[in-house]
Amino acid sequence: MTGTYVKKTKAGRRFAIGDIHGCFDTFRALVEDQIGLTQSDQLFLLGDYINRGPKQTKVLDYIIQLRASQYEVYPLRGNHEQMLLADRLDEIIPPYRDFFIELPYYYETDLFYLVHAGLNFLASDPLEDTYSMLWMRQSPLPDEEFLNQRKVVHGHTIHSLSEISLAIQNREPILPLDNGCYRGLRETAGEYGNLCALNLDSFELIAQKNVDRQA
Secondary structure: OOEEEOOOOOOOOEEEEOOOOOOHHHHHHHHHHHHOOOOOOEEEEOOOOOOOOOOHHHHHHHHHHHHHOOOEEEEOOOHHHHHHHHHHHHHOOHHHHHHHHOOOOEEEOOOEEEEOOOOOOOOOOHHHOHHHHHHOOOOOOOOHHHHOOOEEEEOOOOOOHHHHHHHHHOOOOEEEOEEOHHHHHOOOOOOOOEEEEEEOOOOOEEEEEOOOOOO
C-alpha cells in the first residue's frame, strides 16, 4: 500500500506527531497528558518510531495497543522502518513485522498530505515517488496545482521550534514537525529536543519536552 485517504470524523480532533525515535515516555506524555487523546480523535504518526531512543519496543507496543483499543491511530512508514525491513526482515518477530510491512508511505485528508520526509514536486506524480517520501531533505518549491490547497506535514529533517512555529503561524504549504526529540536525551536542548504535535484543525502546536532517560 502506497498511501490512503482518511476521511475526517465529525466529532473528533486531528493531530499529527513527528519522529518519536524510541522516546516512549515522551510520546505517552504528549498523547495522554497534553493531547488527551480520545477514541473520537484521529492521530497521525509521521514515522521513525525506532532507533536512537531507549524504549523503541514500548513505542511500538503502545501504538499497536491504541489501535487494538479502537483509537484512530494512523502510523506512517519512516526511513528507519524501511531500513529495518530491507536489512533485517527475517529477524523481526511477527507482530512487529506485520506492523512494519503494512505501514503506508503517506496519508491524504481533505486539507493535508501527511508523509515522513516530504513530496517531490518535480516528479511526474509526487505520490509515486516513495523514495523521496522517506529520504528527501529539502522540498522543491510546492506545486500549488498539485496540492489543490492542501498542505504537506512531514518529519525526518530536524527544525528548531522557532522554524516550526513560524511555518505553522504563516500557514505555509510545507509544515515540518521534527524537532529532534531524541536530542533531549543527552542535553538541555533549548530550541530542540521536543516531541511536537500539530492540531490539524486549529493549527495549534504542542511541544512536549523529552522526559525519557537514556538506558
